[in-house]
Amino acid sequence: MQWLMALEIDDDPISSCRLMNTFRRKGITIVTLSMAARPAGFSLIALVETPEAEVEHIFNLLRRTEGVYNVTYYRHEPAGDASFVFIDADANSSSVARFLQAFPESKLIFASQGKYLLEIPADRRPRATVPGIGEPEYLPFARVKTSVAHPALASKQAI
Amino acid sequence: MPKLFTGAEILLESLRREKVEVFFGLPGGSVLPLYDALYSSGLRHLLVRHEQAAAFAADGYARASGKPGVCLATSGPGATNLTTGLTSAAMDSIPVVALTGQVAAGVIGKDAFQEADTIGISLPFTKRSFLARSVDALPRVIHEAFKTAVSGRPGPVLVDLPKSVLMEKAEPAYPDSPGTDQRAKVREWRDEDMARAAAMILESRRAVLYAGGGVIASEAWRELLELAELACVPVTTTLMGLGAFPSAHPLSLGMLGMHGSYATNQAICHCDLLVAIGARFDDRVTGRISGFAPEAKKIHIDIDPAEISKNVRVDVALVGDAREALQALLAELKRQTRQGRVPAHSGRQQWLQRIESWRAEHPLTYDKYGHSVKPQYVIETLSHYAAEDAICAVDVGQHQMWTAQYWSFNRPRTWLCSSGLGSMGYGFPAAMGAQMAFPDRQVLAIVGDGGFQMTLNELATVAQYRVPVKIAIINNHALGMVRQWQEIFFEKRYCDTDLSFAPDFAKLAESYGIRGVRVDHRTDVVDAVRDFLSDREPRLIDFWVDPAENVYPIVPPGASLGEAVVEPPRVLVEEEEALDDLWAV
Numbered sequence: 001m002q003w004l005m006a007l008e009i010d011d012d013p014i015s016s017c018r019l020m021n022t023f024r025r026k027g028i029t030i031v032t033l034s035m036a037a038r039p040a041g042f043s044l045i046a047l048v049e050t051p052e053a054e055v056e057h058i059f060n061l062l063r064r065t066e067g068v069y070n071v072t073y074y075r076h077e078p079a080g081d082a083s084f085v086f087i088d089a090d091a092n093s094s095s096v097a098r099f100l101q102a103f104p105e106s107k108l109i110f111a112s113q114g115k116y117l118l119e120i121p122a123d124r125r126p127r128a129t130v131p132g133i134g135e136p137e138y139l140p141f142a143r144v145k146t147s148v149a150h151p152a153l154a155s156k157q158a159i
Numbered sequence: 160m161p162k163l164f165t166g167a168e169i170l171l172e173s174l175r176r177e178k179v180e181v182f183f184g185l186p187g188g189s190v191l192p193l194y195d196a197l198y199s200s201g202l203r204h205l206l207v208r209h210e211q212a213a214a215f216a217a218d219g220y221a222r223a224s225g226k227p228g229v230c231l232a233t234s235g236p237g238a239t240n241l242t243t244g245l246t247s248a249a250m251d252s253i254p255v256v257a258l259t260g261q262v263a264a265g266v267i268g269k270d271a272f273q274e275a276d277t278i279g280i281s282l283p284f285t286k287r288s289f290l291a292r293s294v295d296a297l298p299r300v301i302h303e304a305f306k307t308a309v310s311g312r313p314g315p316v317l318v319d320l321p322k323s324v325l326m327e328k329a330e331p332a333y334p335d336s337p338g339t340d341q342r343a344k345v346r347e348w349r350d351e352d353m354a355r356a357a358a359m360i361l362e363s364r365r366a367v368l369y370a371g372g373g374v375i376a377s378e379a380w381r382e383l384l385e386l387a388e389l390a391c392v393p394v395t396t397t398l399m400g401l402g403a404f405p406s407a408h409p410l411s412l413g414m415l416g417m418h419g420s421y422a423t424n425q426a427i428c429h430c431d432l433l434v435a436i437g438a439r440f441d442d443r444v445t446g447r448i449s450g451f452a453p454e455a456k457k458i459h460i461d462i463d464p465a466e467i468s469k470n471v472r473v474d475v476a477l478v479g480d481a482r483e484a485l486q487a488l489l490a491e492l493k494r495q496t497r498q499g500r501v502p503a504h505s506g507r508q509q510w511l512q513r514i515e516s517w518r519a520e521h522p523l524t525y526d527k528y529g530h531s532v533k534p535q536y537v538i539e540t541l542s543h544y545a546a547e548d549a550i551c552a553v554d555v556g557q558h559q560m561w562t563a564q565y566w567s568f569n570r571p572r573t574w575l576c577s578s579g580l581g582s583m584g585y586g587f588p589a590a591m592g593a594q595m596a597f598p599d600r601q602v603l604a605i606v607g608d609g610g611f612q613m614t615l616n617e618l619a620t621v622a623q624y625r626v627p628v629k630i631a632i633i634n635n636h637a638l639g640m641v642r643q644w645q646e647i648f649f650e651k652r653y654c655d656t657d658l659s660f661a662p663d664f665a666k667l668a669e670s671y672g673i674r675g676v677r678v679d680h681r682t683d684v685v686d687a688v689r690d691f692l693s694d695r696e697p698r699l700i701d702f703w704v705d706p707a708e709n710v711y712p713i714v715p716p717g718a719s720l721g722e723a724v725v726e727p728p729r730v731l732v733e734e735e736e737a738l739d740d741l742w743a744v
Contacts, residue, residue: 014278014282014288014290017282018282021282021283025283056468057465060463060464060465060467061465063464064311064312064463066286066287066307
């Protein structure tokens with residue numbers, strides 16, 4: 001099953017190495033992965049495949065990993081009630097433009113290296129009525145969980 | 160003009176501010192500036208003979224004292240030699256701070272002499288790894304390292320120290336208080352979940368408390384005892400949890416799992432509620448998952464959210480410090496009891512009687528009257544004559560399981576065992592570390608002849624510093640547990656488990672200036688043990704035990720706890736085939 005993992009991590013390269021190692025050890029298949037530099041660290045978004053029974057454990061493991069500020073995970077939701085869309089615009093650079101034309105009030109959550117995550121406003125018309133939105137470069141997701149600031153991880157400023 | 164200090168001096172002062180009393184290490188090129196500063200620092204350092212022992216000693220110090228243990232190694236091979244010890248600490252959630260030398264900052268990545276990617280190597284088994292990038296950062300790095308080691312789920316932290324950073328000078332700015340005083344709390348449970356957990360306990364008739372190392376890490380043993388007595392619920396502990404509940408208590412079930420007693424494992428099989436506290440449903444505990452506590456609803460209290468439903472799905476999860484969670488659970492139980500006017504312990508006598516009948520049916524036992532020295536008898540005798548607050552460290556294998564079964568555990572933090580990683584060679588150096596934490600207490604290293612041969616070089620360390628560790632070798636001239644599995648599960652095809660080619664351990668000890676004796680008659684055991692424990696000197700006894708003795712009960716691989724083989728098979732030849740079928744699972 002496909003999931004989207006979005007993480008905010010500190011700017012220490014060790015933290016991103018630790019994350020990649022966790023993905024490897026837990027047998028998570030990475031379909032696409034993008035990172036973007038932020039003032040206080042990196043944003044990372046990964047489209048992954050892992051069994052549903054494992055994902056909660058992985059979320060909890062990631063959110064308590066040193067160097068990780070925040071984790072959110074999204075479930076692939078082809079049923080139509082998705083509120084997020086992940087766009088892989090590598091193949092077709094007009095994908096994002098077309099989407100924003102249909103949903104001009106969409107909120108950009110992540111953008112890097114041709115990968116975009118957008119939140120569709122709740123009061124917008126159903127996705128299904130937008131021509132072309134069912135194409136493979138548009139992957140609909142629903143947010144499952146986002147981590148709250150973990151007290152044990154309160155002081156993670158880079159040293 | 161401000162006074163400037165070298166990085167090495169700042170590091171040692173930072174350790175002092177973290178209340179470090181002693182640390183364990185071995186010098187080398189990249190940490191020479193540190194050892195130069197140590198020369199006049201007044202800090203206590205134990206020179207080990209191999210860095211692995213430094214990591215195990217730091218681990219033993221931490222388990223016995225509850226404070227972070229500290230080990231030190233030089234760059235390259237020194238650092239890589241720490242890895243087994245740090246992995247063991249990670250598996251068992253033990254706070255250890257490892258300091259490793261590194262080549263000068265300017266040559267990192269150039270494959271300099273004794274350069275290793277220590278940070279890269281350490282990623283899987285540390286909570287966090289720091290590279291000290293500048294001398295100015297050192298006080299903050301050390302503060303964060305100690306804070307991280309003890310916060311949340313404890314564990315090892317590594318600080319890599321380039322030689323240039325140790326030699327640079329700066330005016331240090333130390334944090335106001337030690338990092339260990341600023342451990343972050345974890346409390347994620349919802350009040351409604353706590354209320355539900357309390358109600359489940361009150362409604363259950365066949366409950367079991369299953370306590371792990373988290374009870375000891377959070378110092379929740381008083382709350383565990385109060386909960387058990389208030390609700391009249393029996394308590395089983397994991398290998399890590401031994402000592403969290405007194406084994407002489409009427410509600411004690413001892414250890415569960417692969418080598419748990421018949422009664423304990425039957426209780427798990429038939430309970431209607433299992434309350435896991437600071438335990439992680441390890442495969443050696445559960446056996447076949449589908450057969451683990453199949454009739455029970457499950458409550459899981461753990462500080463680490465990643466442990467919830469990792470191996471076993473639970474009905475109620477309470478994420479937080481075990482002690483605080485148990486305090487809240489006790490308060491809620493008392494509140495609900497007052498409201499319902501039903502005593503929390505009512506209706507459980509029948510359950511306790513049933514457990515007692517299982518205990519009577521298959522008690523832990525061995526042949527006590529033969530001529531040979533039975534290892535279980537040695538353990539029982541050591542336990543009987545050891546001081547009440549004695550600390551017991553073990554290696555891994557048969558002797559470890561016999562000690563878990565036959566030692567009387569009356570206090571927490573008296574049992575040191577590489578439980579998750581199962582590292583041979585752990586017991587002796589861990590005992591050394593514990594002895595440094597408590598110089599006046601009796602500390603025993605109960606080891607196998609296989610494991611002892613991995614760390615016997617540390618005889619030099621205990622002899623040099625007169626560390627009064629008592630070393631009891633349970634010598635069956637074999638890698639006993641592996642031999643046992645070859646006997647039972649591999650048709651007695653004994654391959655490379657014979658260790659009969661070995662030194663005379665008593666004479667070897669004597670060569671280091673340590674009194675050593677060999678005991679190979681049952682009737683000599685008591686006198687030898689009494690003499691062994693009578694002084695404050697390092698001592699060694701080499702017990703030549705019955706090499707055919709095996710650990711029972713045993714849950715065969717792939718079987719459930721209910722399918723344990725409870726005693727040595729006394730079978731006719733024609734029955735062997737059927738038994739082989741059972742063990743072939």
